[in-house]
Amino acid sequence: MSNANVVKRGSSSLLILFVVFVFVLCSLFLILYGAHVYASVRDRVDVDFSHRMGVSYITNKLRACDMKGGVAVMGDAATLRLCTAPDDPSPQYMYIYHYDGSIMEYTTQFTGDFDPYDGEIIMAADSLIIRQVPGGLRFHLGIGDKDISYTVSLKST
Numbered sequence: 001m002s003n004a005n006v007v008k009r010g011s012s013s014l015l016i017l018f019v020v021f022v023f024v025l026c027s028l029f030l031i032l033y034g035a036h037v038y039a040s041v042r043d044r045v046d047v048d049f050s051h052r053m054g055v056s057y058i059t060n061k062l063r064a065c066d067m068k069g070g071v072a073v074m075g076d077a078a079t080l081r082l083c084t085a086p087d088d089p090s091p092q093y094m095y096i097y098h099y100d101g102s103i104m105e106y107t108t109q110f111t112g113d114f115d116p117y118d119g120e121i122i123m124a125a126d127s128l129i130i131r132q133v134p135g136g137l138r139f140h141l142g143i144g145d146k147d148i149s150y151t152v153s154l155k156s157t
Contacts, residue, residue, distance in 0.1 A: 051143060053150050054103060054123025058096055059152050061105075062137070065094070066154050073130050073137065080137075081111075093121070098128035103141070 058080075065071055065082035072081045079097040095106045097116060104119035127142035136153040 004086050017057050027061050068156050
């Protein structure tokens with residue numbers, strides 16, 4: 001066997017190893033990139049799901065109290081007071097409001113002042129504005145760079 005054949009075999013082996021190494025490296029980068037894309041899509045879906053659930057929760061609470069005297073927008077259009085049974089001698093009042101980067105709910109048997117810190121978190125949000133419109137309420141939620149607006153029709157208005 002000549003010296004030229006040995007060099008040729010060695011260089012072809014190196015070339016094959018190099019091609020396999022490049023293929024493995026590209027496969028690894030493709031897997032890492034796919035995992036990153038999957039994680040970002042999953043996070044976005046989780047955030048959207050939590051916002052949809054929060055909006056649905058508020059809407060259902062509002063519809064459960066949709067009766068004369070059951071729904072009132074208070075103060076600076078950032079607090080919603082709901083009453084489960086206004087005619088009952090000891091009704092339950094639910095306050096839905098924005099506090100410290102979250103939409104909160106506070107339930108009590110008393111009307112008047114309450115500590116907003118004591119409420120339960122419904123969802124994260126930067127702002128909440130509630131306006132009365134003909135036939136219902138208009139909600140504006142500021143969530144990050146999004147603005148979610150929706151109207152809930154009420155029978156009692």
